[in-house]
Amino acid sequence: MNTMRAPGLRWLLAMWGLCCMARCLAEPARPLEPIKLRHADAVIETASPALYDGRDVFVPLDVARALRCTVTVLDREESAIIGVPDGHRKEVALTRLRRVPMIPLASLAPILSLRFSVQDGECELVPIAPSSVAAKPVKPAKTASSVKPWVQTDPPGAQPGVQQPPPKSSSGTSSDRQSVQRTGAGPSGVQSPETVEGAGQLGTPPTQQSVATPVDPPPATVTAPIKAGVDRGPIRIREVVCEAVDPAQARVVIVADGPLRPTVRMAGAASELTVDLPGTILDSPVTEWTFANPLVASARAATTGAPGVTRIVFALRRLVTFRDRVLPPDSMEVVLRLPKLVGRRFDEMRIVLDPGHGGPAATGCSAMVNGRRIYEKDLNLQIARLAYERLRKAGLDVSLTRTTDVAVSLSDRPMQANNKLADVFVSIHVDDAPGNSRASGPTAYYHGSDVEGRALGLALVEGVARAGDLPSRGSRSDLSRFTTGMAVLRRAEMPAVLIEIAYISNPSDRAKLISPEFQAAVAGAIADGIRRYVEGRLPADAGTPSAETVGAQEPEGL
Ligand SMILES: [Zn+2]
Structure with missing residues (x-):
């Protein structure tokens, strides 16, 4: 249609893209070197040094403690929950460098409303004044030219207004790096830290805005003025x-x-x-x-x-x-x-269901009900078992990452699915927003910009919401919640979703979560949602299966 227009401009754009790529490839991260950290005009002393690779700064856990945070390390040091002095908590992925668990500063700084810059072998942490968050650009780091922004707000020939998240990767460093830009960039198409925290299973009360948003947040919210329109x-x-x-x-x-x-x-x-x-x-x-x-x-x-x-x-x-x-x-x-599995028989699918948490240490969230403490890990297992039975009855090859109350590491969960060559991986969790008893309903998370995960998430979250008579909170990228996404999703090699069924912190949701009828209905909805994804059927479509799925059973048969 317009493919032949402005060939000169297209050529320029192509060359610009190649130059960017070449520059990126030509500037690998440097070897790690110790770097001094400075905050409020004082040097932060640490037992082992912070490290800098020319792009990212990685800090040992005692830096978070020095900044008055609590640190709870989870799951074989793959992640940690950072408790901020104001009471908020947030999970960050850990990186092991020189045998020491480290936090990418790009993950830690935004949680503490700090930005950082590197100059002359020193990294300085500076508070972000609330009023200046949107207006002040990040103080450019020494190697800022090698840092590619996640959202391209206005480069020549970019796709304006289009979110361009990093490719799915097994390491979290790329998205860590991008958050250097996020910290101070303000309205850059990425949710602000406040909105990000709103999704909070890990203890951060969702904001009103995030509670009220029932669908996937728009992938881009760049608000830079539209020059052509103004002119x-x-x-x-x-x-x-x-x-x-x-x-x-x-x-x-x-x-x-x-x-x-x-x-x-x-x-x-x-x-x-x-x-x-x-x-x-x-x-x-x-x-x-x-x-x-x-x-x-x-x-x-x-x-x-x-x-x-x-x-x-x-x-x-x-x-x-x-x-x-x-x-x-x-x-x-x-x-x-259509989703990539459409055309294959549903009853030939291999599914791995992952009941979140497990074991004495990883209980997930919890609440007191009639004098007894209810743990998320048990609810997850109960619902996963019921979904397992549904899918098994429909003839599918299904397995669970755990069948009892045992600990399974975050990396083992998707690895089990990878090793089994599973077609679909679903991790089942319960959400929590301490201090906010109104947050309600299921949320599905997919990794990064994975479009298959997004579609699977929609099929699951809409079905669970309908089955449980709950408001759907949509299918969202895990980057909206954690800087590097979720470990269970990041490492899965197939369409993968983590679904938070409902909020244990909401009295009405909680009453449902412990009810066997609700658990059975949700388990049926998870099985049915997987089926709808495999068949490319809309969550609300009650009609007969399409041509590709002739021979398959009705969803009620699950
Ligand atoms: Zn959980």
């Missing part, structure tokens, strides 16, 4: 097109007369794809489009968007994954695909 008035949306690429893939294209900065998200229990286009107006006599497409039924221009924002809502026929992309100079596309 020349609003950009005009000319056309909305949907193409069937093949039976499993569709492409929707929005054509305008200037650059677009879209925000794309799944809404309406995954049955709608919503595209918000700030700084635009619809310049088309048509406001509704219908498509004879196996994945997309229609599109309509909604009137519910914010002022100056054109909202196009696509009604979907199937559960799909999606990737959006800006097509400079004046278009954007969203590629929709």
